[in-house]
Amino acid sequence: MAGPPRSNFDAERMLAHYRLMTRIRAFEETAEAALKAGEVKGAIHLSIGQEATAAGVCANLRRSDLIASNHRGHGHTIAKGASPEAMMAELFGRATGTCQGKGGSMHIADFEIGMLGANGVVGAGILIAVGAAQGVRLRGEDRVVACFFGDGAINRGPFLEGLNWAKIYALPVLFVCEDNGFAATTRTAALSAGGGPDVRAQSLGIPATIVDGNDVAAVDDAARELVQRIRAGSGPQFLLARTYRLKGHTAADAAAYRSAEEVAARQQDEPLGRCAEALKLAGIEARTLDEIAETARLEMAAAAAAARAAPWPSRELAWSDVQDVGAPLAGAR
Amino acid sequence: MSTLSYLDAGRLALQQEMRRDPLVWALGEDLGRGGVFGQYKGLVEEFGPQRIVDTPISEAAIMGTAVGAALVGTRPVVEMRFSDFALCAVDELVNQAAKARYMFGGQGRVPLVVREPSGMWRSSAAQHSQSLEAWYTHIPGLVVVAPATPVDNFGLLKAAIRCDDPVVYMEHKDLWAVTAEVDEAAEPLPLGRARRVRAGRDLTIVTWSGMLRQVEAAAALLDDRPSIEIIDLRTLYPWDQEAVCASVEKTGRLLVVHEAVQTGGFGAEIAATVAEALFGRLKAPVRRLGAPRIPVPYAPPLEAVVKIAPAQVAEAARALVR
Numbered sequence: 001m002a003g004p005p006r007s008n009f010d011a012e013r014m015l016a017h018y019r020l021m022t023r024i025r026a027f028e029e030t031a032e033a034a035l036k037a038g039e040v041k042g043a044i045h046l047s048i049g050q051e052a053t054a055a056g057v058c059a060n061l062r063r064s065d066l067i068a069s070n071h072r073g074h075g076h077t078i079a080k081g082a083s084p085e086a087m088m089a090e091l092f093g094r095a096t097g098t099c100q101g102k103g104g105s106m107h108i109a110d111f112e113i114g115m116l117g118a119n120g121v122v123g124a125g126i127l128i129a130v131g132a133a134q135g136v137r138l139r140g141e142d143r144v145v146a147c148f149f150g151d152g153a154i155n156r157g158p159f160l161e162g163l164n165w166a167k168i169y170a171l172p173v174l175f176v177c178e179d180n181g182f183a184a185t186t187r188t189a190a191l192s193a194g195g196g197p198d199v200r201a202q203s204l205g206i207p208a209t210i211v212d213g214n215d216v217a218a219v220d221d222a223a224r225e226l227v228q229r230i231r232a233g234s235g236p237q238f239l240l241a242r243t244y245r246l247k248g249h250t251a252a253d254a255a256a257y258r259s260a261e262e263v264a265a266r267q268q269d270e271p272l273g274r275c276a277e278a279l280k281l282a283g284i285e286a287r288t289l290d291e292i293a294e295t296a297r298l299e300m301a302a303a304a305a306a307a308r309a310a311p312w313p314s315r316e317l318a319w320s321d322v323q324d325v326g327a328p329l330a331g332a333r
Numbered sequence: 334m335s336t337l338s339y340l341d342a343g344r345l346a347l348q349q350e351m352r353r354d355p356l357v358w359a360l361g362e363d364l365g366r367g368g369v370f371g372q373y374k375g376l377v378e379e380f381g382p383q384r385i386v387d388t389p390i391s392e393a394a395i396m397g398t399a400v401g402a403a404l405v406g407t408r409p410v411v412e413m414r415f416s417d418f419a420l421c422a423v424d425e426l427v428n429q430a431a432k433a434r435y436m437f438g439g440q441g442r443v444p445l446v447v448r449e450p451s452g453m454w455r456s457s458a459a460q461h462s463q464s465l466e467a468w469y470t471h472i473p474g475l476v477v478v479a480p481a482t483p484v485d486n487f488g489l490l491k492a493a494i495r496c497d498d499p500v501v502y503m504e505h506k507d508l509w510a511v512t513a514e515v516d517e518a519a520e521p522l523p524l525g526r527a528r529r530v531r532a533g534r535d536l537t538i539v540t541w542s543g544m545l546r547q548v549e550a551a552a553a554l555l556d557d558r559p560s561i562e563i564i565d566l567r568t569l570y571p572w573d574q575e576a577v578c579a580s581v582e583k584t585g586r587l588l589v590v591h592e593a594v595q596t597g598g599f600g601a602e603i604a605a606t607v608a609e610a611l612f613g614r615l616k617a618p619v620r621r622l623g624a625p626r627i628p629v630p631y632a633p634p635l636e637a638v639v640k641i642a643p644a645q646v647a648e649a650a651r652a653l654v655r
Contacts, residue, residue, distance in 0.1 A: 099436060135401065165388075
C-alpha cells in the first residue's frame with residue numbers, strides 16, 4: 001500500500017529511515033529471542049510494527065533535544081541515538097548496560113543523548129516530559145521535548161494534567177500518541193469515551209495532527225512541521241500516529257485476543273515493508289535493502305554477543321545511587 | 334537575630350536560597366497569592382511568575398513536572414498545600430522521584446523538596462489533618478524532614494533545598510504562628526541530626542514536629558520527677574540513631590511520642606532499633622505513644638481523643654519510672 005513516490009521524495013532520507021527502522025526491528029527480534037532463551041529476564045514490550053513513529057519523529061530532533069518514553073521504548077531510544085550495544089547489555093542485566101543493569105528494559109535512559117527514561121508506569125512520562133520542558137525554559141535553553149505514549153495512556157490522569165499544563169505555560173513539547181489500538185491486552189476503543197486522543201488534545205486548545213503512523217515519510221513530514229512550529233514558539237503540539245502492535249503487550253503475551261487473520265492483514269501494512277516498497281519504486285535495488293537489513297541483524301547479534309560476554313554488575317552496585325543523605329551502607333539492613 | 338514565626342522562617346529560608354541559586358524555584362496552588370498559609374507571601378513580586386509558579390489543582394502534575402524539571406538540573410520546591418493532597422501524587426513521588434537516580438544507574442538526580450503541611454490544626458477533620466511521615470521513611474531514595482521550631486524550619490529548609498536527593502519536608506500547621514529568635518545569617522542545619530532539647534537522667538523521650546511542644550509541656554508538669562531527656566528527631570530519614578541510643582544508654586528508658594497513628598508509625602522503628610541495640614541496658618520496656626488507629630474526627634471533643642495531650646505523656650513517663 002505504498003502508493004507512488006511523492007514529488008518531494010528524498011531517497012537518502014528514506015534510506016536513513018529504513019536503516020534505522022531495520023535496526024530497531026533487529027534489536028527487538030534479537031531481544032525477543034534472548035528472552036525466550038532465558039538470557040533476558042523480566043518483561044519486555046516490543047514495538048515491532050510501530051518503528052515508523054520513533055524514526056519519523058526523532059529524525060526531526062537535535063541531539064540536545066529531549067525525549068521521554070514509555071514501557072515500549074526501545075525504538076524511541078535507538079532513534080534518539082542511544083547505543084544498541086549498551087541497551088542490549090541493559091536487557092541482559094550487565095554492568096555495561098545503559099543503567100549498569102539496574103533498570104532493565106522498562107527503565108532504559110541515556111541522558112547523554114537526551115533520553116530521559118522509559119517508564120514502567122503508563123502515562124508517567126508525560127509529566128516528566130512537560131516538567132523537563134519547564135526546566136529547559138527556566139534554564140534559558142532552546143530545546144524541544146518529545147513525549148511518546150500510547151493510546152492506553154489517554155485514560156490516565158497525567159494525560160489531562162500534563163496536556164493542560166503544557167498548554168497554559170506554552171511549553172515546547174511535542175506529544176506523540178502512538179495509537180496501536182490496544183491498552184495492554186484490551187482494545188482501547190471499548191474503554192475510551194469521546195472522539196479519541198486528538199479530540200481530547202484539541203479540547204485543551206492543543207492543535208492535533210493525525211498521521212498514518214506506519215508511513216515513515218508521513219510521520220517525518222508531520223513531525224518536521226510540528227517541531228518547527230514548537231521551535232518558533234507555538235507551545236505544545238500533538239501528533240496522533242495510528243499504527244498497530246504486531247506482537248503482544250509483552251513479549252510473553254501470545255495476543256490470543258485477536259485473530260490470526262487480523263494480524264496477517266495488518267502485517268501487510270507494517271512500516272518496514274512499506275518503506276522498502278517506496279524505496280524500490282524510487283529505484284533502490286532490493287539487494288541494497290536486503291544488505292541494510294542484514295547489516296542491522298549482524299549489528300544486533302554482535303550486541304547480544306557482547307552483552308553475553310559482559311560482566312554482571314558487582315553486588316556492591318546494588319547499594320549505590322540510592323541517595324546521598326542517608327545512603328545505605330553496604331550490607332546494612 | 335530577629336524574632337520570626339515558624340512560617341516566616343520557612344519563607345525566609347526559601348527566599349535566601351532563591352537569591353543564592355537561580356535554578357531554585359517553587360510551584361504549587363495559589364503561590365502567586367502567597368500560598369494557602371502565606372508561606373510564599375511577597376516572593377512572586379521578587380522572583381516573578383517563572384520562579385514562583387501558580388499551578389492548577391493538579392497534584393500529580395505539580396509533583397511529576399517537578400521530577401522532569403529536576404532531571405534537567407533545576408531545583409524545584411513543590412508545595413502540596415496539605416500533606417493529605419500529596420496522596421494524589423504518590424506515583425510521581427514514590428515511583429518516579431525516589432527511584433529515577435537508581436533505576437537509571439546514577440545518570441540523573443532529582444533534587445526536589447516536597448513541602449507537605451501536616452498534622453492536626455483548627456479542627457480540619459480526616460482529610461486535612463494527617464501525619465503520614467512513616468510512609469515516606471519506608472521508601473528508598475527519600476529524605477524525610479519534620480522541623481519543630483522556627484530555627485529548625487529555617488536551617489532545615491535551606492538544607493533540604495541544597496540537598497541533591499528528593500526531600501519530603503513536613504511542616505506542622507499548628508506551628509505556623511510559633512515564634513523564636515532566628516539567626517538570619519545561619520548556615521543550613523545538617524540533615525539527619527537530632528537535637529537534645531532538654532537534658533535528663535531517668536527517661537529519654539524521642540519526638541518530632543508538633544508533638545515536641547506537648548512533650549515539653551509534659552516535662553514541665555513532671556518538674557523533674559522523673560527527670561526527662563527530650564530528643565527532637567528533626568529528620569526521620571535518615572534518623573539519628575547515634576543520638577537516640579546514646580541517650581537511652583544513659584537513661585535506660587525510652588518513650589517515643591508522635592502525633593501519627595501508633596500502629597506502623599515511625600515510633601515502631603525507633604523502638605525496634607533501640608530494643609535490638611540496647612536490650613540488656615534497658616531498665617523498662619520501650620514504650621510508644623501515638624494516635625489510635627482511627628481517622629482524625631472533626632468535633633473538638635472527638636479530635637481530642639486522637640491527640641496526645643501533655644498529661645498522657647506525663648502519665649506514661651511516670652509509669653515507666655517507678
